[in-house]
Amino acid sequence: MHDVSLIVNGVPREARVPARRLLSDFLRHDLGLTGTHVGCEHGVCGACTVLLDGQPVRSCLTFAVSVAGHEVTTVEGLAKDGELSAVQRGFAECHGLQCGFCTPGFLTTATAFLRDHPAPSDDDVIEAVSGNLCRCTGYQNIVKSVHRAAELLAEEGS
Amino acid sequence: MKPPSFVYHAPATVAEAVEALAAAGADGKVLAGGQSLIPLMNMRLAAPGHLVDINHVAGLAEITAEPGGVRVGALARHAEVEASETAHAAQPLVREALRLVAHPAVRNRGTTVGSIVHADPAAEMPAVLALLDGSVRVRGPEGERDIPAGEFFVGPMESSLRTGELAVSVFFPSARGGTAILEVARRHGDYAMAGVAALVAPDHAKVACLSVGAVPVVVDVTEAEGDWKRAAELVQDQIDPEADIHATADYRRHLTGVLTERALKAAADA
């Protein structure tokens, strides 16, 4: 067993887990942050995407013990002071989700993407979310949501 | 789908890593990005008894310009290599190829060296290394050695890395000439059904093909003398593709021909 400490959504968190504990399960089961979802557990669907030191990674393809000491942001950490983030609002405004199961992975991915690409083209957005599966929306409104989020971020910044 | 148990090692230095690997023997595996290994473990298709996690080893993430090329450390993530101007200046094919590797989130964690050591004949980076005559630097109980790409890939998912050895870096040579890589995958980001990396220099031309053999298939097409259609035929004669659920062998052969012609043309124009 290993004592694993991470900074999760800005807060130091610790749990004692076996080495094989996937980061996805560590967040969901050991820390109770169930917003991160697992859709395939073999790295294809992207539902479990979290930000590791700010970059999107598959939490189902990461052992918690391996990222001890690092910073993780989950969907629960996107809202600030109870206010939904621009990305979250963009998805809600543009009907960018239906069942909502894949949504946390899209939100974390889009959050990192828009931080680095504040005014993206359609092709940029498509490439950015190209590793996330959604079975409900047909993606059209997801692309629209990311563009809307970029607008909202620009408004916040101005 | 949960991975089986293993003994976890977190060495802080290359020496400790090599020691742990040597002690584990055939039951040991290196954990770098884990983007190929962990899916296999989650599906319980791989069950290494020991995992030697090199993520805490200092100094392995470097991307360094060296005479004649660029050296990429074992912990350099695909995304870092992709973004690296040092790597791009030394060998633009590296960035071009990395953009075809899986999806952004996988590239954020997966390592270029790891992808090469995994030796999947359908993967892009082994083909790139093979095309460029690059090399893999390994550290083992007997010290350090460089393995040329031509000797590194020995079979599907099989390299000439010995038990107890750690790949610490790979070297991508610069090339006198243009390069390009093209592939056709079922979905964007999937392993390609066929793909061709091409190099056209003033005095020679060659390609490395993926997904059409047990290892990246390198074919010298200098004798085609710029007739890329003829080069494609030469390549089609040299490959031995197999059918799978996504493509027949015939189609892969055909596709490799089409892509050879296109990639060589693109490399010549580059």
Added chain:
Amino acid sequence: MTTKLFGEPVRRREDARLVAGNGRYLDDLGANALAVAFVRSPHAHALITGIDVDDAIDVEGLVAIYTWEDLPAGVREPLPLLIPHPALTHGRTAYCLAKDVVRHVGEPIVMVVATDRYIAEDVCERIQVSYEFLKPVVGLETAVSGPNLVHEDVPGNIGAHMIQEVAAKDGRATRDVIAAAPHTLEFRLDIERSACMPMEGKGVYARWDADDRSLRVYSSTQTSTSVRMAIAAKLGLPLPKVEVIAPDVGGGFGVKIVHPWPEEILVPWAAILLNREVKWSEDRREHFISSAHERAQVQHVKVGFDDEGHVLGLDVEILHDHGAYTPYGIIVPIITSTQLLGPYKIGSYRVEFFSVYTNTVQVTPYRGAGRPQGVFCMERTMDKIAQYLGKDRTLVRAANFIQPDEFPYDQQMIFQDGRPLIYDSGDYPESLRKLKDLIGWDEFPLMQSKAAEEGRKLGIGVGCYVEGTGVGPYEGGHVQVTSDGRVHVSTGLTSQGQGHETVFAQIAATELGVPIEKVSVVTGDTRRFGYAVGTFASRAAVMSGNAIALACRKVKEKALRIAADALEADPADLEITDGMVHVVGAPSASIPLATVAVLSNPLRYAFDEEAKRATQFATSGSMDKPPVAEGQEPGLEGKDYYSPVRSTFASGMHAAIVETDPDTAEIKILRYAVVHDCGKMINPMLVEGQIHGGVAQGVGGALYEKMVYDEHGQLLNASFMDFLMPYVTEIPFIETDHLETPSPLNPLGIKGAGEAGVIPVSAVIAGAIEDAEKIVIDRMPISPSDLYALRDSSRTSGAVSRLRNTQ
């Protein structure tokens, strides 16, 4: 502020919770529950000769191991055959845990309960099951022609055989009509297997309260009420002691309407036996090999037609692969058989199907549920007729359309609900006109020839469908206004992302004249509403939407009556606006609905300031009447049900322009256009979302997704790596237009919209590729490798398999 929200693109009320990570899906519940994993058969067909657990019992964290032998009486029986049908002469269902025989890879044999899922899987690996192999039956034609049997008491592997025939007006049989027709064509079509693949797998979580002797079960299901009845029956529990709740469900698309899944019985059973919370969360591999698939059919078609392309006779023989078991009966091939007719008047029609066992995962409805196959058949037929006659494909379709003045139109068949196939309304010529405008049908030949000059291959395809939606028997709604002015709506059917919380709130807000913020909606929770059928067949909006509207009307009538007393007005002069009951045209004479709710419930005890108004010394009612009048109930609430005479028929038409690479045979959809008619739209934004998602699944089914079994019955692509669900990079931008022909069958005039998008896509794409390539496309899905092979064989066989050029 308006409260007329019906028809508005109201933003979803679910989303604030879901985008914040505050959804509660099955695996998010029961943090301390024991975990379940199963030993599942690695073989397609075998006798179980032994189960050895010796190596497993010492694993630390193991709680229990169960095999069929351990199960109690009710749980030992085969699972129910949910929808019996006289033509299903040899229906067979599985056991919760295999008894003696396994009939597909993935069938559960041993249940393991442990402290967590990692350990449960460790235990599974250590359990040794020994087998005696039987010959697997894989592939439809092998199944009906070969000597091997999936069930030894089912001859020829034929579970069901059904013939339906609608003779010509003059009484002639279809085959006679075809034989005498001016032109005939005969061909074979193939559709391969796909699956629903919701992003969240199935899952069950059970809590037994030993003191109260009651059971609470959460299941990621499309029908909590029916799961509840199945659990109570199988476990011998009194129904009132069992509650089943569908929490947030991460997509369904059909697979979660099947019930009870073995796990829905086994997990509660184990929870009671162990007196511990127990949970099973299906992983992706389990979902591939032990839930359900759909689509696979072989169709043999004969059609007779005249010079104008009128279909005089259509004769279709279908081989339908239903896998190893038939828990959902033969609904899928029945839907194929009936919905095949689409928007057309077919002179005479004969359809015969054989529903066939194979040693593969069972087949149950997947979004569209047999319609994609039927539409593929009919639309390919229309294309072939047009091709043969040298006519525009849309003209041949138009020649066969049912006209707007011909509704209700009786197709003279029996639909999947056991009721007549009578279309209620539609306007197919107008839909086609809109579609042709949207895609630029008439301009396409120019675009195509210009592209050809550049060496590019472009093609256009079109497909039409009619979809019976809102099947019965019923749904109900309960509406309660509480004394704080809030409106609580509940219905028994479940939600899997459709936005029911939003659309049902829109209906309630509109009907009651209250702000939508005051309305909350609960679905799929048997604690709130016990009678329901479930969410499938594009029925939720039609069924529960109308039931909720009817319940609201009852509540409104009561509210107006009580308010009329208080305001000393005539109820007929009152209306409710923004939560205030007032005299029409005199807003000052008003009373809040909240106060009406207080007054509706005569009280003895005042629990707050508002409640004082309704206490026994505060009211001024007549001393000669009881406080609750005869025939009345306390409280401002109402319940009602909607039970339609038959289904309502939505329709739509799609068109696509594709480009095929002359060298690599890659297939790219350049444009995709949809015209859709689901009657009155409650929320157009959500309807569009349903269409987008449906089309995306259709594109998956047309170009990417198929379940590949080898001859041993091994599913070769049981992962997201190899079962190619489309990413954003594979889905085209979808252009939509709408038509609203209200349904005359229900109070709201609505028709279902959930499945529509997926239905015609394979037909449309096949037609477009055929147009681009001038090669017959009769098998879907099609990959670049398939197209390359077709080009190759068309080159070698020359004109035989090539199409004549269209004019």
